[in-house]
Ligand SMILES: Nc1ncnc2c1ncn2[C@@H]1O[C@H](COP(=O)(O)OP(=O)(O)O)[C@@H](O)[C@H]1O
């Protein structure tokens with residue numbers, strides 16, 4: 073088990089070093105940072121000084137190592153656009169994105185799991201067919217369309233829910249939360265639904281497919297032959313055997329959701345990392361872009377590794393396997 | 395044990411159908427058999443003959459759209475056909491236990507054997523505490539011959555060998571002391587060297603507890619060693635039934651004789667029973683008259699027209715015109 077974990081961590085480290093390398097390349101290829109930071113009045117001597125100060129005269133490998141060392145400590149440099157610490161900028165936006173993603177994930181499980189079980193055990197019933205059909209639409213509708221539709225119906229026509237922003241937030245240390253105020257919670261509703269719709273349908277379809285598969289398995293047949301009640305079989309024996317792929321999908325997709333949040337955040341003017349990234353792109357603010365890339369990748373890799381380890385915890389067969 | 399002569403299980407003229415787009419497949423046709431308390435009935439026949447289907451029909455586990463179209467199944471005189479799902483859940487496990495072919499896949503890989511045993515015990519004996527169920531689970535594991543049951547009770551299925559897992563499955567089937575066990579090829583998936591141990595164990599436990607058994611197998615050797623009576627199935631019908639010694643020594647139905655001839659020496663085990671020329675017809679292509687007639691060396695004109703029904707023979711009952719007025 074320990075060897076298994078160490079292997080997974082080494083793997084994760086390798087992936088992160090590669091990502092850092094790519095981010096670093098962006099720096100190098102995007103042109104001379106000294107030119108970008110300087111104005112017409114900057115003298116050649118000033119430029120040299122800056123170049124020396126930024127370490128741009130060192131060789132490639134030394135620069136990469138320094139970049140990795142700095143990034144590992146959360147030091148991504150200074151924004152070209154407004155001269156603020158990049159990490160600070162991202163930390164400021166991070167809670168908004170994460171709260172949106174967390175709520176969307178919870179929604180996708182809370183709705184997707186029961187619907188998946190229902191459509192599997194009541195296969196052929198009219199409501200199962202409708203849900204199945206609806207899920208095809210859910211998978212294929214682009215999330216900005218969903219967002220705009222939700223805004224049209226619930227904000228513009230009915231005037232029930234806010235169409236943009238986070239509402240009031242409460243500061244808990246460096247974390248700003250919208251969970252503690254009424255306006256904050258209301259503001260979360262439409263964006264999280266819009267962001268989670270695709271996830272809901274994915275989870276539902278996955279659970280349905282897995283349930284149908286597991287329900288055909290011999291141990292379910294044998295559990296029925298032992299006289300175990302149907303609902304216990306569905307929810308204890310069958311569903312538990314479906315959880316592995318669901319855990320995988322959910323955890324991996326938190327990364328995808330963070331990426332997707334970019335669109336949702338734009339539609340709902342949600343002040344998260346996605347919006348920050350979009351702004352960074354418009355201003356060619358390389359340090360912010362590189363930091364976003366590294367941080368989102370880190371979340372991806374972290375979740376993947378956790379999933380692998382969780383696997384071993386959920387499934388006793390994998391525990392001894394290594 | 396039963397204080398009267400009432401059979402433990404009676405299957406009466408059972409017909410199982412699978413309706414589909416092209417019509418109706420009759421998987422079991424007019425099957426009648428009975429098993430006395432504590433008796434072991436062996437059921438043999440080629441693959442596809444309807445042996446498993448008979449067991450599933452008794453357990454009420456026919457896959458949709460399969461259904462009991464007519465006939466009856468009586469458990470100690472009470473009909474269990476058409477019971478609701480809730481009622482059947484009280485019959486399965488409690489009154490009828492089951493053992494299926496593949497011990498490797500019969501157990502849920504995510505729960506310890508103790509938790510699966512405890513679950514079954516507490517399901518059927520609701521007043522049992524968790525601690526009592528655990529004690530009972532250990533006792534059951536000991537009964538089925540698992541060494542170190544106090545430790546093994548907390549192990550997961552994958553930590554057991556195939557033979558040991560089938561012992562666990564037997565413990566699960568016996569957990570609530572059912573009156574009847576349906577064992578569908580319980581040793582087919584196992585290593586040859588441990589097959590005899592498992593059937594021996596099953597026989598001993600059922601004899602000790604007075605449990606009746608329907609033992610499905612295509613191994614005549616197992617039948618000879620284990621069963622009290624034997625039933626032979628062919629193309630969804632029961633074609634011969636009688637006490638083991640008589641039927642094995644003096645089979646009446648040409649198909650049963652073919653099965654016997656396919657065994658090199660009685661007691662030896664063969665994988666498949668298809669040593670008779672030709673193959674069993676598919677359910678949608680059963681010939682008129684006796685279903686066996688295309689393969690039967692003794693077939694006469696009558697065999698191709700009229701369906702033979704079970705009639706008394708020296709060895710028991712057989713569905714063959716040879717024993718019921720001639721084939722001409
Ligand atoms: N779900 C099903 N639908 C239609 N026919 C089936 C189904 N399951 C089994 N059968 C048919 O029922 C017959 C009996 O099968 P079975 O009882 O499994 O045979 P065996 O004697 O080998 O156990 C076979 O011909 C099989 O093709």
Ligand code: SF4
Pocket residue numbers: 647648649684685686687688690691692693694697702713714715716721
């Ligand atoms: S009824 Fe005729 S065809 Fe059928 S087994 Fe007897 S002799 Fe053969």
Ligand SMILES: [Mg+2]
Pocket residue numbers: 442445446447
């Ligand atoms: Mg079978």
